[in-house]
Amino acid sequence: MEHLPQSSLATPADADIILKLYDLRREEVMRKARAWVAGEFWPATAEEYFNVAMNPADPHNAYVRQVLSFWEMAAALVLHGTVSAELFVDCNNEGFFLLAKFEAILDGVRERNPMFMARTSDLVKRFPAAASRYEIVKRNVEGMRARLQKAAPQYAYPAKP
Template sequence: MSKKKHPDHHDAELALKLYDLRREAVMRESRSAVVSKFLPASWEDVLAVTKPDHPLNAAFRQCSTYWEMVYSMARHGVMHGEFMMESSGEGLLLFTRIEPWLEQYRAHVGNPLAFRNAEWVTKETELGRLIAERFRKRVQAHLEAARAAQA
């Protein structure tokens, strides 16, 4: 796989197109729902959202596939990864919410490649690492609060 060394005008065009896609009404509604309402505190919470009758299922699927598409552009060298991450960190919030149960999720949905592009940007781009670490701290605080509430 080739990795772009520098962003160019094609990267800028892609970034603008990705931004336009995020502004589409259904996508905006899905992003808002996932960011504000999908706060898994257990594997059971993650499992629940995979069920077709879960209120966040469609939004979860739309957001997860959108961000995987975006991050695949960096992983495959279509778009400069660091440049892309300057405006596409939101998808890592979803990834870090799933990450504690990633292996279980992959096994459950029968897809060992689920979230692989998000995982890639968290390991292979400097900004991806920084953004993911910031979100992991939020997730950890959420999980600790959920455990404390159960105690």
Template structure:
């Protein structure tokens, strides 16, 4: 399916609807928890959050599925990708926190995990720029978390 060349009023309507969904109380709380509390430094940290008894598990599932659904719309040409990402890059922040261990995540947790986030991070100008910005933050976080030798 060809991607959209230009955004139109349908794209604007979808972006506004996605914004409304992000403002829902449970989603807002889940987003806040993931952004502030999920800062993995190893695959064990990533694996732990996928377990139902982890305190951030529900928030992780809420956020990861929301962003995968959102980015699927771009991947499948339902919405203009760069237009979407101008105000919906937060999912790439979560993706950047999983990306260092993405192969292990897919092998042990979900073979299709973060496929749509990966697609927008590699197939659009805005996605590449946003993902790179978040990767740099993650690399700095990991460097700061390394024990001094």
């Protein structure tokens, strides 16, 4: 896709989309899914990710699929020019959080699933505001992971060869 310029002013239609996305995030099952994926699911390897994401018998499988597909859909709205990138970035953090959270295992996951978080990654590459937000979120996630590793070493990423 070609690079779309960022507009300086969002429209009322952009605001309506952002508010609808927010409403969807508030749905009861989605809230539970988001809480689990963001707070409790910290896979240290691609295999740990796939043990949940590709296992329909795992009780959290639907949570992973629901949350990641929601944020990939939201990023696609921006990439296709449906909603202002600047407004989207100003109002949303979670998709960037998830990309940062999975960054260390991204290559391993993409070996089996090349489209894993591809739209969110593309958003970061194409829009300076998204790249800036991602860098901030990534530092926060690194701090969170360090605190988790102290409390529970299973959250440590294996050393890279």
